[in-house]
Amino acid sequence: MITHDLFLPLPLPLLSVGTMLLLTAIAWRRSTTRSLTLALVTLVLSLGGIGYHVGTPHPEGLSLFVQDRWANYTALLILLSSLSILLMSWRDLEQDKTHPTDEYPLLLVLGTLGAISMVFSANYLPFFLGVEILALSLMGLVASRYSRLTEASEASMKYLILSGISSAILLFGIGLAYASTGSLLFSPPPSGNANAIPAIATIMILVGVFFKLSAVPFHMWLPDVMDGAPPPVAAFMAVVSKIAIFSSLVRYFGTGDTPGYLHGILSAVIILTILGGNFLALRQTNLIRLMACSSIAHVGYLLIAFFSPGQLRSEAITLYLAAYAASTLGIFAIICAFALTENSLPNTITDWRGLFYTRPFLATTLSLMILSLAGIPPGIGFFAKFEVAATGVERQQTLLLAALVIGSIIGLYYYLSIVRVLMGTQNTPSLQVKKSQSPELTTLIVVLTLIVVVGGIFPARMLPQVLPSPPLPQNELISIQEPMQPSL
Amino acid sequence: MxxxxxxxxxxxxxxxxxxxxxxxxxxxxxxxxxxxxxxxxxxxxxxxxxxxxxxxxxxxxxxxxxxxxxxxxxxxxxxxxxxxxxxxxxxxxxxxxxxxxxxxxxxxxxxxxxxQQEGPLAPLSARDVGLSLFGPYVLMVELVSFLLLAGLITAFHIGRHRTEGR
CATH class of the missing domain: 1.20.120.1200 (NADH-ubiquinone/plastoquinone oxidoreductase chain 6, subunit NuoJ)
Structure with missing residues (x-):
């Protein structure tokens, strides 16, 4: 009998059923509003399904999927982000009467299915299939903008090729890992003086993952692709796909220390990512490209927490993922609120000049989000960065901390210069805005702002223990008394 | 060999x-x-x-x-x-x-x-492949179907743009 050893976290079948229903609805009669509503219902139901599962887990842990607090937490973040992205794109899709774009919500749900499958996977197979489902759906989403067809197609093509290369490297690494262990289950790479094949396998898997995470030196595609994509899709790439791949990275390495031969590579990649992302962002004049570069830098900060397994790591990663997702989604929601038609998208940062005088509410929220990303106290980003720095201090990663400090200083410059542009005066407002008639966008922006501000004031409330912390080494038990809690 | x-x-x-x-x-x-x-x-x-x-x-x-x-x-x-x-x-x-x-x-x-050496490693027959595809890996077959669906919809979506853009 097949069914008795199946184990499936509930969001996966819910999303699959939602996809099938969407397909049926589209085949019956095309209607953008109905497709959007169906996608919304699917995402909300899957949100309710987190924490439940179908079937019983395999007694020896040999299932394809795993469900623990880490998986549930990242699945929650991914589903909430997808929900926000659906709300962001709602108005543009409904207004576009000439091109019925039913495929957009369908691909969004499919992409979420891929991301959720990556998060819950305990095995290379569902992980790789999830990566591919996400990449293929993203390709269609990137090319979904009619008014800028050439740019969108170019971005989509770039994404196709680079995602193909990275998948090939990832698959090669998985193949080598299978050849050396004989099992497709995620197993932490052997530490110590391993022989060549497992080490090469681990490095190739890491390179594939870094491609997908867009860590420097594998980052060049992200600004181009995000620029060519519609803003909600850019947010999807920056948030959902990165959270999913980061979740799998943490699951792959487990909670222990990373093997010794990786220390040098990881440190180099982290330093390059932080500095490279920030230096690239310095020279951008386009807000979406700037967000892409800042997201590269944030991946670097996140990798510091990943690379410092200690008592504080779980909290740091939890808080940082939430802070990054909320602030980035907030900025993209505000960008969407200004894109009244697809052609009038504010392209350069100088287009936003004087926003504090024309649209004070949006300008204030945008500034709050930017301050949170920069790591300035009212936002949740401050505590997130504080925690990341604390993990680095705990493991005495001096070099990485120096990169973090330098990167944050550079970051302050370009983040604050956006706020300065917002406050600047101009006689003729360059951004022609009328009162936005989209209650869902306003609600989304208010909710995200509340998360950023309240999370910044009471961060301890948002800190469930999602990752098991590694056991304390015996000789350190005396020196470390109580893990520092930034509770205000 | x-x-x-x-x-x-x-x-x-x-x-x-x-x-x-x-x-x-x-x-x-x-x-x-x-x-x-x-x-x-x-x-x-x-x-x-x-x-x-x-x-x-x-x-x-x-x-x-x-x-x-x-x-x-x-x-x-x-x-x-x-x-x-x-x-x-x-x-x-x-x-x-x-x-x-x-x-x-x-x-x-x-x-x-x-x-034809008779060892622990026998060639994989179609029966073995079928048994593992519809046994422990049946969920993966379902996931692959969604992967194909994503590819199909994306290809259709992009192809429709192209023809309409002309």
Whole structure:
């Protein structure tokens, strides 16, 4: 009998059923509003399904999927982000009467299915299939903008090729890992003086993952692709796909220390990512490209927490993922609120000049989000960065901390210069805005702002223990008394 | 056995390099067939005859026919006879044919010479593949169906843009 050893976290079948229903609805009669509503219902139901599962887990842990607090937490973040992205794109899709774009919500749900499958996977197979489902759906989403067809197609093509290369490297690494262990289950790479094949396998898997995470030196595609994509899709790439791949990275390495031969590579990649992302962002004049570069830098900060397994790591990663997702989604929601038609998208940062005088509410929220990303106290980003720095201090990663400090200083410059542009005066407002008639966008922006501000004031409330912390080494038990809690 | 598999691997690699360096699409397709046949030989030598058969039937057979069809339908203009003459000079098909003959000879040699050792490693039959696909990995088959669905919808979505954009 097949069914008795199946184990499936509930969001996966819910999303699959939602996809099938969407397909049926589209085949019956095309209607953008109905497709959007169906996608919304699917995402909300899957949100309710987190924490439940179908079937019983395999007694020896040999299932394809795993469900623990880490998986549930990242699945929650991914589903909430997808929900926000659906709300962001709602108005543009409904207004576009000439091109019925039913495929957009369908691909969004499919992409979420891929991301959720990556998060819950305990095995290379569902992980790789999830990566591919996400990449293929993203390709269609990137090319979904009619008014800028050439740019969108170019971005989509770039994404196709680079995602193909990275998948090939990832698959090669998985193949080598299978050849050396004989099992497709995620197993932490052997530490110590391993022989060549497992080490090469681990490095190739890491390179594939870094491609997908867009860590420097594998980052060049992200600004181009995000620029060519519609803003909600850019947010999807920056948030959902990165959270999913980061979740799998943490699951792959487990909670222990990373093997010794990786220390040098990881440190180099982290330093390059932080500095490279920030230096690239310095020279951008386009807000979406700037967000892409800042997201590269944030991946670097996140990798510091990943690379410092200690008592504080779980909290740091939890808080940082939430802070990054909320602030980035907030900025993209505000960008969407200004894109009244697809052609009038504010392209350069100088287009936003004087926003504090024309649209004070949006300008204030945008500034709050930017301050949170920069790591300035009212936002949740401050505590997130504080925690990341604390993990680095705990493991005495001096070099990485120096990169973090330098990167944050550079970051302050370009983040604050956006706020300065917002406050600047101009006689003729360059951004022609009328009162936005989209209650869902306003609600989304208010909710995200509340998360950023309240999370910044009471961060301890948002800190469930999602990752098991590694056991304390015996000789350190005396020196470390109580893990520092930034509770205000 | 190992050297034979490595040899087929080398032929596969050679074919793949030729695919991406050819100027005319049909010539690249010829070498692509060789690449796929080489891959199938590798599978067969490694004890997975079912995968090898699938590789030949699906990729070298069905998908290549589709490729050739598309290329023929795209290249309108020249008269068919001239084009066919130009495409199928002996110089063009000699290389792929030679490589295919090498692969064939290798396969015949390995079938005739290798003693059927009865060890712990038996060749994987179609039954084994089916049992594992519809046993422990049945959920993965479902996920693959969603992967194909995503590819299909994306291709349709982008293709529709293209035709409407003209």
């Amino acid at each position: 190992n050297t034979l598999a490595l040899f087929s691997g080398a032929v596969t690699l050679l074919g793949a390099i030729m695919v991406i360096t050819r100027q005319v699409a049909v010539h690249a397709v010829l070498y692509l067939v060789v690449t796929l046949l080489g891959l199938a030989t590798v599978f067969a030598l490694l004890g997975a005859p079912f995968a090898a058969a699938l590789e030949v039937i699906i990729y070298a057979g069905a998908i290549m026919v589709l490729f050739v069809f598309v290329i023929m339908m795209l290249n309108l203009g020249q008269s068919d006879r001239e084009r066919e003459k130009e495409w199928l000079r002996p110089r063009i098909w000699l290389g792929p044919a030679l490589l295919s003959i090498l692969l064939c000879a290798e396969l015949i040699y390995s079938v005739s010479s290798s003693p």
